[in-house]
Amino acid sequence: MEQKKQLYNKSAAGKRIRSCRERLGISRQKMAEQIGKAEKYYADIERGYCGMSLETMIEIAGHLGITLDYMIFGEQDRQEIPEDSRSILFYLGKCDDKKRKKAVEILQAYLSE
Secondary structure, three states: OOOOOOOOOHHHHHHHHHHHHHHOOOOHHHHHHHHOOOHHHHHHHHHOOOOOOHHHHHHHHHHHOOOHHHHHHOOOOOOOOOHHHHHHHHHHHOOOHHHHHHHHHHHHHHHOO
16 A cells, blocks of 8 residues: 655644744744744744754644644644634643633633523
């Protein structure tokens, strides 16, 4: 069985990264700080001007709550968590235990109305 060859399109990957970052309300400068890279380098990634190491890809994916398959190829697993739910999980993951517990309580109260 022959496998379909997948190509890495830096420009398309950069657009997906930028879209996810903006959806989460994170500035480009803040994202660069979070992954430990210069803002210019991070901006060039989003513009598709340069590639990135596997380590950088993993850092970005982790901070944005996306899979490497989605970042690199635009592919989403059929059972993958929807985008809005991933945003909630991303923010909950950034909270300490006390804040996370309170956020879950608020969400449960809101959804049970």
